[in-house]
Amino acid sequence: APLDVPVTEDKFLFLSETGAKAVPNWALPDNFKNHGNYVISLANVTRWLGQQAEALGVEIFPGFPAAEVLYNDDGSVKGVATGNMGIGKDGEPTENFQLGMELHAKYTLFCEGARGHLGRQLNEKLKLGKDADPQVYGIGIKELWEIDPAKHQPGLVIHTAGWPLESDTYGGSFLYHIDNNQVMVGFVVGLAYTNPYLSPFEEFQRYKTHPAIRKYLEGGKRVSYGARAMTAGGLMSLPKLVFPGGALVGDDAGFLNAARIKGSHAAIKTGMLAAEAAFDAVQAGRTSDELTAYPEAFKQSWL
Template identity: 55%
Template sequence: MERESMDFDVVIVGAGPAGLSAAIRLMQKAEANEQELMVCVVEKGSEVGAHVLSGAVLDPKALNELIPDWKEQGAPLNAAVSHDEVYYLTSDQAGSKVPSFAFPKTMHNEGNYVVSMGNVCRWLAEKAEAMGVEIFPGFPAAEALYDDQGRVVGIQTGDMGLDEEGNPKDSYMPGMELRAKYTIFAEGCRGHLGKSLINKFDLDKGKSPQHYGLGFKEIWEVPADQHQEGLVVHTAGWPMSDGATGGGYLYHADNNQVVCGLIVDLNYSNPHMSPFDEFQRLKHHPVYSKHLEGGKRIAYGARAITKGGLNSLPKMTMPGGFLVGCNAGTLNFAKIKGNHAAMKSAMMAAEVIADALKNGDEGQSDLTQYEAVFNDSWLYDELYSTRNFGPAIHKFGTVLGGAYNTLDQNFFGGKLPFNFKDETPDHASLKPAAECKKIDYPKPDGKLSFDKLSSVFLSNTNHEEEQPVHLKLTDASIPLAQNLPKYDEPAQRYCPAGVYEIVEEESGPRFQINSQNCVHCKTCDIKDPAQNITWVTPEGGGGPNYPNM
């Protein structure tokens, strides 16, 4: 069967906050420029928002620029932040509250909102469609398309109806070619096309390696008398150990809901660590349990976040294409916020594209003028002033690094004359298992803490059973021959969904991939010490189906 082809002015990969903001801004510019633009957005989730997971405390800065009257238009920003609390935890029962002057001002959230970014994206999608944008949910972008000169000319959506060996079944439907003058890749953290584009065009040349965290999130319904709408809590310290860094969060949203989670920096060194189990025991600390006890957990999810900041930010343009948002790494880790940054980076890309097409550009150029626009924006100023935030914590640890960051942000506005860098990739940070202390995690109690399988169940994750495994091993022997003896195969612990298992059989251990469980967090693609695992798109609509994450 021949592949069908459709032509657009701009194709956008990903219906997250970046992709949808780009689509809306393109249509706004088209109206202002009196031009007609054909714009489409492809989304691998079964619906817009199905794969969106974020804390989230939203800084409305970019939204104010995109849709100034968003309140009047009914944007789902309902829980304004009322106050912040920050704690440094020293054990499973102890810790101290940090006075507001002693933690970085980037973590003050006056004027921000506790939101479901899934619901925000659904609202943005309605606005985009009303302006004439075509949105295709359930259609993953499987490949980038190139012309004879190597320029990006669009994407190909994934084939449907393949069996486990990749052979067509009776239900086979080939993917479509969506061709465009410009393609915006807004896939989120560690997008598989973004990863390949960075390699193909050497976009990260001269940059520090990108760094990542693994973020967990649960939604709880709590009794009305213990709900405090707008309260924002952040914690550092315990349960992180052995030099691992990260932090917990708990936000009181609207409708008697509380969201809580943990971000574990993926440069940790102890291969015995299980980030999932660290999160489960965090909830037993009194700072968290007093908010959750008596409540009911109703949702679970996990997603990697891009946190390298300015030092790791690649070149964001290539002939015919743009990387925007977390696909490039625009998250401001000092704020623990990426949504406003993703939106702004995408809006600027849309403006550059629209103006270029208005001025007679035929497409497929490398619109390098974007760099000047980016460098002249408040987003660049944010990322520059916080460039040392993550590297300082990596270099000096949570306490000393946090003290430096408080000094730098609160008293010098991010202008201290230092430029710390972390040149060690996250996957290269593991120590041999024999050199590290094993961690004895308590069994979940089924009230505050839970196991992986019951958690994955709450994510509504599903994949078509008979399809090729979308977690590709470059060398199938490495998990057992290298990772197991040296690192006790850390995939069985760093995966937050129980995808990877070492199964003991009479003939010896067997490495098993339960791809049905995959929540598309991308941690395996990042943390595998041999860089042997590549995440690619499964059949359209597969993965989690988050209702309001």
């Protein structure tokens, strides 16, 4: 498996404009203690998992996004249709046009991440969120840097809170030293901020100028960058997870645990729980009903 770098040191810093106060290690909550864990590239792990799945006979269709939910006559979910390919900028078919495919299934698990477009349609149509609090969102911006080897400490994990965000806006940062003189640096801003002039991207740029962070990045170069929405409402914002013929998994349901900075773990675990429920249902000859065993198993699990 593509395990990268074992964690060697944890730091949690509260930043002011020029200073940084480190939380003593004995006072760190357990979720900030990462000894025995690895700093990994999620892209590499996902590629590796894809190979394991294909070796077991799972078919994977990368590059074919699911565009719409298909329903049976009784209202249960029948599957999904992929989008049409080869559409020009003007919305008209080009010579490469290819009609989308319908994929029918006994059960369809929706695992699109935060604000997944099909998950949101299901939520509205089936009123899955009617007994839950509204979902709360954040944005995470991440960059991969190649830094000066003299400044690189493989396995160093730093989290920060405080500056440049005001005390009424939740957020924070992470800076992980991985292998090959690279660091992953990211910044999260809660999207409930009230200052209309706040720009999460600009706050991230300011953060990188802080002396405690700048010292690692100076003289380095940015290799790549990206951003994504995050669900941060927690347990109170979870919708109903199952409906006839399908289920919501991971961030499509909102399983990220913001307090513990754990999203991938929750996505993997809910995927496993939903898969086990679907497997048992198919073994028992069931089809297109509600996988009630999945939310029950979630309630019994460590998650």
